[in-house]
Structure formats: structure tokens, C-alpha cells
Amino acid sequence: MDKQSHIQIHETAFFTSSFRAFNEALSGDEYAKLWLNPKTDAWIQEYLTEVSSEETYTHCLRNRFFLETIKDLAASKQIEVLINFGSGFSMYPFLLDESLIHIEIDKPEIVNYKASKIEEWQNEKKLPKRDLHFVGVDFSEDYKTKLLEQIQQIKGDKPCFILIEGVLFFLDKAETDGLFSFFNLIQTDGDYVGSASFQDDLKSSTAFKRLLRFLNKKVSKTSESDYLTLQDSYYKSLPNYNLIDHQDYFSLSKTYNNTIHLKPDLILNEHFYVLKKQLQS
Ligand SMILES: C[S@@+](CC[C@H](N)C(=O)[O-])C[C@H]1O[C@@H](n2cnc3c(N)ncnc32)[C@H](O)[C@@H]1O
Numbered sequence: 001m002d003k004q005s006h007i008q009i010h011e012t013a014f015f016t017s018s019f020r021a022f023n024e025a026l027s028g029d030e031y032a033k034l035w036l037n038p039k040t041d042a043w044i045q046e047y048l049t050e051v052s053s054e055e056t057y058t059h060c061l062r063n064r065f066f067l068e069t070i071k072d073l074a075a076s077k078q079i080e081v082l083i084n085f086g087s088g089f090s091m092y093p094f095l096l097d098e099s100l101i102h103i104e105i106d107k108p109e110i111v112n113y114k115a116s117k118i119e120e121w122q123n124e125k126k127l128p129k130r131d132l133h134f135v136g137v138d139f140s141e142d143y144k145t146k147l148l149e150q151i152q153q154i155k156g157d158k159p160c161f162i163l164i165e166g167v168l169f170f171l172d173k174a175e176t177d178g179l180f181s182f183f184n185l186i187q188t189d190g191d192y193v194g195s196a197s198f199q200d201d202l203k204s205s206t207a208f209k210r211l212l213r214f215l216n217k218k219v220s221k222t223s224e225s226d227y228l229t230l231q232d233s234y235y236k237s238l239p240n241y242n243l244i245d246h247q248d249y250f251s252l253s254k255t256y257n258n259t260i261h262l263k264p265d266l267i268l269n270e271h272f273y274v275l276k277k278q279l280q281s
Contacts, residue, residue, distance in 0.1 A: 008219075013088030013110060014040040015047065016166055019059035026258060027060035028067045031091040034121060043218070051210045054249075054260070054267045061252040062165060065272050066194050067095055069245070070161055073192060074100055081160040083151065083186070085179065086139070086167030089114060093130040101131045103154055105147070108136030139167075139175050144182055151186055160187065165196035165272075169227050176228060184240055184277070193241065193275040197230040198268070207268045235273045245274035 018040050020032035048055060073079045074097055082092060087104035104111060111134040121127040133154050137143045162183050168176050183193055202208050203224055215222055235243050248271045253260050260267070 011040075012166070012170075013106075015044060016059055017089045017091075018044050019056045020063050022056040023060045026057065026256065027063040029060075029063050029091055029095060031094050031127065032063075032089075034091075034117075034126065035089045046218075047214060051214050052207045052262065052266055052268055054262045057253075057258055057261075058249050058268060058270060061249060061256060061258060062196055062270060062272065063090070064256055065247060065252050066163060066165060066196075067092060069194060069274060070163070071096060073161060078159060078190070079161045079192060080158040081155045083155070083160055083162045085162065085164040087111075087114075087163075088166065090165075092163075093132050094127050098128065098130060101133075101154065101158070103133045103135060103151060105135045105137050107138055111136045139171060139179060144178075144185075148182070148185060155186075157188070159191055161192045161194060162187065163194045165194070168195070168197045168230065171228055173228060176230070180238055184238075187277045189277055189279045191277045193273075193277075195235070195273045195275070196270050197228070197273075198270055199231060200229045202229055202268065203227075205268075206265045211268060232271075232273075235275060238275065240277055240279055241275040242278050243273060244276045245272075247272045 014035055014037065017032045017035035020027040020029045021036055024030050024032070070079070070082060070092065080099070081101045081103065082096070083103040083105070084090065084092065085105050087106050088110060093100070093102040093104075104114070106114070115134045118127060118132070122129055135147065135150050137147055164179065171179075180193075187193075208224075212222070212224060212227075232243075232246065235241070235246075247255075249267060249269045250260070250264075252258070252272070
């Protein structure tokens with residue numbers, strides 16, 4: 001495979017931004033377009049043709065759902081800090097009230113690049129200033145002790161929302177379990193987690209087979225078992241957390257008046273969960 005046609009896993013973050021930029025009214029993200037670039041544009045066209053043309057709408061609705069959820073919780077003063085695990089190039093800090101504190105965690109190369117672009121765009125007045133902290137971490141490595149300290153220094157005892165979207169699919173089960181037990185360590189009673197993942201039945205869909213073919217051609221040779229899916233029961237059985245909201249592409253399409261174009265078998269249907277930490281008294 002020649003280098004030009006090879007996509008790095010972290011470059012999927014550019015894909016997500018491009019999808020959000022395609023329909024700003026639906027995604028609620030007026031800043032995603034800042035990340036558009038010709039290289040991603042070419043890949044996106046191939047991806048939409050070869051995998052699923054519904055992907056623009058699925059990504060727009062994911063952004064919209066978490067944006068509105070976090071906005072409401074911030075407005076009612078239930079959260080003061082947003083911690084985004086695998087934050088990629090998402091633009092929530094600039095779409096939310098300036099009083100929120102943001103901690104963005106991703107691989108070092110991603111957060112360093114994002115921090116430099118954000119600074120450039122803020123200097124050019126394309127983005128407003130925000131209370132924004134970047135932390136470079138690889139969830140496949142031993143990160144917990146140092147990251148906990150860094151988060152506590154910024155967050156103190158303020159209530160928080162932890163977001164993890166578009167990430168778990170690329171992690172293994174042990175890394176995922178490790179992250180959720182780490183969330184429990186960071187959070188106190190009344191804090192929230194928002195998570196996006198696919199369910200097991202995704203793997204029998206035509207859309208997934210097409211995705212696997214695309215990833216094998218463009219990213220690296222992988223098999224079905226390399227991609228993590230989670231059932232509702234996973235979220236329902238997390239110690240100290242209650243599942244308070246569960247949506248998917250189809251339910252959000254109804255909420256936000258989105259027209260579904262393809263048959264379900266041709267759509268990568270992601271599920272979205274909101275959990276609340278509630279310690280038993
Ligand atoms: C598809 S992007 C989604 C980005 C963002 N959450 C969003 O929805 O716009 C996946 C992100 O997960 C990050 N990621 C994947 N594996 C990771 C790991 N082992 N450690 C840290 N970040 C990881 C990638 O670098 C990338 O930014």
C-alpha cells in the first residue's frame with residue numbers, strides 16, 4: 001500500500017469533523033469546518049461511497065445529542081467541567097457556555113496538533129477563548145496515576161461530565177473496562193458519563209462488512225474481532241452508575257427531524273448512553 005493512501009487511526013478524527021461540517025444545522029457545530037482539508041475530503045468521498053452515505057447524518061446527530069445534553073446540564077449548574085476522552089478534533093468547548101472548564105485527552109500527537117491550531121485560530125479571532133486544558137495520553141499504556149493527578153489539579157471537586165465518543169470501537173475490552181473504572185475513580189456522586197458505542201448486531205450488517213473492507217484497505221489489516229462492541233447490559237451493570245438515557249441513530253433522527261435515507265442494514269447504527277453516578281446510601 002503506498003503511503004499516500006494509508007490512513008492512521010488518529011486521522012479518523014478528521015473524518016468525524018468533516019461529517020459534522022457537512023450539515024451544521026443538524027450537528028449544531030459551526031466550527032467543525034475549520035478542520036476541513038483536501039486530503040480528508042478525498043478519503044471522505046471514498047468512504048461515503050464504499051461504506052455508507054448515511055455517515056454524515058449519524059455523526060451530526062451524535063454531536064448534536066451530546067452537545068444538547070451537556071448544554072442542559074451546564075445550564076442547570078449540574079456540571080462545571082467537561083472531560084473528553086479521545087477528544088480528537090471535536091469543538092464542544094467553543095459551542096458551550098464560556099464558564100465551563102474543559103479537559104481534552106487524546107494521544108499526544110493529536111492534542112499537540114489541536115492545541116496549536118486552536119491557538120492559531122484564537123489569535124485570528126476565528127474561535128473564542130475558553131478555559132481549555134490538553135493532556136496527551138495513550139489509553140493502551142499505563143496512564144492512570146499521572147492522569148488522575150492532572151485531572152484533579154484542574155477539576156478539584158467541581159461536578160463533571162465525562163464524554164467518550166468514537167473511541168471504544170478502536171479499544172479492546174480490557175482497555176474499556178480500565179477506562180470505566182477510572183471514570184468511577186475520578187467522579188463523585190451526581191457526576192455524568194456520556195458514551196457512544198456499537199452493539200454486537202452491527203457485525204452482521206452489510207454496512208459493517210463494507211467498513212471492515214474499507215479499513216483493511218486504507219488503515220491496516222484487521223478482523224471483525226479487532227473492533228469492540230458493547231451491549232446495553234454493559235452500561236446497566238457498571239458499579240455506582242445508573243443508565244439515565246439511551247438513544248441511537250433512529251431515535252435521534254425522530255427527535256431532530258432527520259430524514260433517514262438508507263435501509264437499516266446499510267447504516268452503522270451507533271448507540272448513545274448517559275450514565276449518572278449514584279452511590280447507594
Ligand atoms: C474517530 S476519532 C473521535 C474523536 C472525537 N471523540 C469525536 O467524536 O470527534 C477517535 C479518537 O480516539 C483517539 N484514540 C484512539 N485510540 C486511542 C488511545 N489508545 N489512546 C488515546 N486516544 C485514542 C484517536 O486519537 C482519535 O482522536
